[in-house]
Amino acid sequence: MPDTAPAAAGITSADPGPPRPAQGGVASSRPRLPSAHVVLTCLAVLALALFLVPLVGLVARTPLTRIPELIVSPAVVQATRLSVVTSLAALAISTVLGVPLAWFFARRDVPFANLLRAIAVLPMVLPPVVGGVALLLAFGRRGLLGGPLEQVTGVRLPFTTAGAVMAATFVAMPFLVVTVEAGLRQADQRLEDAASTLGASRWTIYRRITLPQIAPSLGAGMALCWARALGEFGATITFAGNFPGRTQTMPLAVYLLLESDAQAAYVLSLLLLAISVAVLVLLRGRYLSP
Amino acid sequence: MRTRLAVPLLLLALLAGACSIEDGGPPAAEPPVAERPDEQTPGAATEASPGSDAVGDGLVEGEIVVQAAASLTDAFADVAEAFSADHPDATVVYNFAGSQALATQIVEGAPADVFASANFTQMDVVAENGLVVDEPEVFVNNQLAVAVEAGNPFGISSLADLADPELVLVLAAPDVPAGSFAAEALEGAGVEVTPASLEVDVRSVLSKVELGEADAGIVYTSDLVTASDAVEGVVIPEAENVVAAYPIAALDEGPNPEGAAAFIDFVLSAEGQAILGECGFVGV
Helix, strand or coil: CCCHHHHHHHHHHHCCCCCHHHCHHHHHHHHHHHHHHHHHHHHHHHHHHHHHHHHHHHHHHCCHHHHHHHHCCHHHHHHHHHHHHHHHHHHHHHHHHHHHHHHHHHHCCCCCHHHHHHHHHHHHHCCHHHHHHHHHHHHCCCCCCHHHHHHHHCCCCCCCHHHHHHHHHHHHHHHHHHHHHHHHHHCCHHHHHHHHHCCCCHHHHHHHHHHHHHHHHHHHHHHHHHHHHHHCCHHHHHHCCCCCCCCCCHHHHHHHHHHHCHHHHHHHHHHHHHHHHHHHHHHHHHHHCC | CHHHHHHHHHHHHHHHHHHHHHHCCHHHHHHHHHHHHHHHHHHHHHHHHHHHHHHCCCCCCEEEEEEEEHHHHHHHHHHHHHHHHHCCCEEEEEEEECHHHHHHHHHCCCCCCEEECCCHHHHHHHHHCCCECCCCEEEEEEEEEEEEECCCCCCCCCHHHHHCCCCCEEEECCCCHHHHHHHHHHHHCCCCCCCCEEECCHHHHHHHHHCCCCCEEEEEHHHHHCCCCCEEEEECCHHHCCEEEEEEEEECCCCCHHHHHHHHHHHHCHHHHHHHHHCCCEEC
């Protein structure tokens, strides 16, 4: 806390610094600046408290002595393993498909671009349960594609781990697309043009020029996407159902454990939190440090 | 300085103006007066409740917050309608969810007047925390049935038929009342099944069958009354069936104790029981 406050202050006061001498009229607002900082800091602290207090509440209620015993219980291990597998699979699919989609939106002249973009980010605002129902209507046994898919390939998505991955991908990929698209728009295209004039192929340009430029947004997008996939509940429960070891991911296990063994649910939640925080901190440190 | 003062004053004037417009202009002074007796009545009613009972109608008012098991969703909507007809000044507000979630909310301090649980396990959680006024009472029974696709393509007629490995069977999770009852019934009948999913509540079991994703699911008979035409119910023989008793209790920390008592009385009355019966429950 004491670290961040001065840092934030430093940034805000440095930013308006240069332009001020040019426009003298702003001078009168100068004495008010500190109070603005106080107000902003107070609001920021409130915002932090909103996230921190429930976390503290959770930790305070968790029976720390039972953690070792609960953390190795088959139900917890099974759900954790499944969650790691499905969220990473969702991240991999989202990256392979989402980066090209972001490029498509950012670089190609797409007709109805705004409409298509809205559709692509729809899962961010759609209640996940509705997303799950929509997935069922599309890829379920009776769904638009689900029926033919099962007849041709024998693959059935609902109630399978593949279905859980699909549900997680559906809700999580938009976070990656949005972040990477913003990165692509900020990237300096003149560098690509320069490389092009020097005879580099398109693939080489994307690999050597574009990708390094968007690395921070790609990292942030992947972190967001993965975190969303890990926490996914509604679409999974609706589309993939709930079966231990097959589709019962950590959030589903937490929800059901709350009903039978609340303490175990707290431990599992804490584990989920620990994994997410670890990965987010790691990714932030790696990609997003200034 | 002047402008600084003027702005709040102007705002005040605007606010005052808005109020009087909303209240209908001239009798601007009246609404507050009219509101006050309203605010006082709950207190007055508490003190004078024996008096109002003496009047005979025992009318209650205000919000009655009822934490009700998800399986009661449709039945209790009808109950609320009939109850409001008797008590026009009272509004029944429901919070429908799995009984276990409701019990957790109550124990964690959710302000509610009545708890209607789908089993005693969750009611006991609340009672053990000393949060019920009186001993919980069974107000209705429910039984299990098999929900199948319309036309019953798998020709299911008993629990034993659910063991078919080709059949996509969905149950409620064993942590959920409907799931534990289903497990009990299957065990009693000596049937081993391989469910595709253990849903988080009984309504999700039904919706999986309605959507055609599951071929069969074990639900309550009451769920089938309101289900769509896409599903039909297969009666489970009495010998294999399980009776689910639903307990109800007024909550100790509820803000509207009179309302809670009146609501419970209504549910237990002949009229209330008839409504529940129409919705597929078995009266007590």
